[in-house]
Amino acid sequence: MKHQLSAIALGIVLAYGAGSALAYDTTTVTQGGSGNTASASQIGNNAPDDGGAVITIDQGGNSNTASVSQTGITSYGHGNVYEAGDSNAVAIAQTNDYRTGADVQDWGNNNVTTVTQTNVSGGAAGAYQNGSNSTASIYQHDGSNLSAMINAVSPWGGHGAYNTSAITQTGNDQNATIEQANGVWPGTASIGSLAAIDQSGGFDDATITQPGSYNTAYVTQVGNGGSAPAKNTATVNQPGDANFANVSQVGSSLMADVEQSGSHNTAYSTQTGPTGDVSITQSLDWNQAYVTQINYGSGLNTAGVLQSGSSNLANVTQNGNSFTASVAQGGNGNVATVWQHF
Known part of the structure; x- marks a missing residue:
């Protein structure tokens, strides 16, 4: 033995x-x-x-x-x-x-x-x-x-x-x-x-970088940021295909930035609270972007989606007060939907 x-x-x-x-x-x-x-x-x-x-x-x-x-x-x-x-x-x-x-x-x-x-x-x-x-x-x-x-x-x-x-x-x-x-x-x-x-907590910064395929990123932040550039900030960068990103923020003075360069990617960003900014950028084809913002207080919330390619989907939902939304799509067969409700 x-x-x-x-x-x-x-x-x-x-x-x-x-x-x-x-x-x-x-x-x-x-x-x-x-x-x-x-x-x-x-x-x-x-x-x-x-x-x-x-x-x-x-x-x-x-x-x-x-x-x-x-x-x-x-x-x-x-x-x-x-x-x-x-x-x-x-x-x-x-x-x-x-x-x-x-x-x-x-x-x-x-x-x-x-x-x-x-x-x-x-x-x-x-x-x-x-x-x-x-x-x-x-x-x-x-x-x-x-x-x-x-x-x-x-x-x-x-x-x-x-x-x-x-x-x-x-x-x-x-x-x-x-x-x-x-x-x-x-x-x-x-x-x-x-x-x-x-x-x-407050004054937080989160960054996730995942080059490749079939990767998943989650960012969750609860708390209040300050005036720019001291906001609660979440950044996700996924160069590649078939990646998934989900950013959820609750508080005030929030910023989310998601970048996906590739095809068949999906990005979600949800913000609850005043003074929130969301930016989602996707290149190539068959990508999906979903933005949800809820604000019943003061302060302007902004959402921007930029998609360059074909057969992409952009969905922006904003509930409450003081919102701006911008969707820009280049290519064929794209779908953009924006809902702004009090």
């Missing part, structure tokens, strides 16, 4: 506030091989501004598990996990921290990444995946000045198919970016991937 041994690495670092002998801590775990487990925890650390309170886990192989926990880091804590292989699982949890960062890099297939930041001020989280059938989720709750990115800045990340990326943020001044297949190399378009951003 053949037995496979798994290595278990556990790093626990405790600091007891400012002025203690342990001003900041660093934990590093490196595991080469498969079937390994690494766990590291830091609690109550007063880190300096030069980047103390750092946990780094580096695993090479398949079916590995990495867990990072940081609680009460008063300044500049960092959790970093690097995976090279398939079927790996990563979890980073950061709670009651200030200016805390999380960074996960997964090179392989069927990997799962989860980052959770709770009551974090000035927090940033990034997940970068290069492979297929992988899932990345970032949850940021009850914080402010938050930033979350999935495959957004890594020049090698985001290549593959059938990936799932999700960002959830509650608080104010939030920024969320998902990029699946960033197109740096030829042939890196995404196929059948799902991206979802859910933001609750």
Whole structure:
């Protein structure tokens, strides 16, 4: 009988506030091989501004598990996990921290990444995946000045198919970016991937980019923005065919921008509240655009649909006060419908 041994690495670092002998801590775990487990925890650390309170886990192989926990880091804590292989699982949890960062890099297939930041001020989280059938989720709750990115800045990340990326943020001044297949190399378009951003709060910005086909994007925002350019803003860019985008916004001072360059694409934008702007641009043929705006308060709401091609459908529904609608279609066999009701 053949037995496979798994290595278990556990790093626990405790600091007891400012002025203690342990001003900041660093934990590093490196595991080469498969079937390994690494766990590291830091609690109550007063880190300096030069980047103390750092946990780094580096695993090479398949079916590995990495867990990072940081609680009460008063300044500049960092959790970093690097995976090279398939079927790996990563979890980073950061709670009651200030200016805390999380960074996960997964090179392989069927990997799962989860980052959770709770009551974090000035927090940033990034997940970068290069492979297929992988899932990345970032949850940021009850914080402010938050930033979350999935495959957004890594020049090698985001290549593959059938990936799932999700960002959830509650608080104010939030920024969320998902990029699946960033197109740096030829042939890196995404196929059948799902991206979802859910933001609750004010002054939020969400961006999803999905070049390829059969991709799905959801953006949900609940809260109020400010005067331009500080509106709650949702942007979806899908170059390719047979893609689907749905943007739903509730609040005031809202902006939605959906661009789909290809055929057989579908875009929905729904806004409930005053001072909303919607822009949907679709090129080529057999595309569909649906805009719904509801406003029974003050403030002008505008909707614009631009379709260049044939056999396209545009539907704009506006209920309430103070609306303008514009539909421009170039080509043959197009249908445009606009309803404005009080």
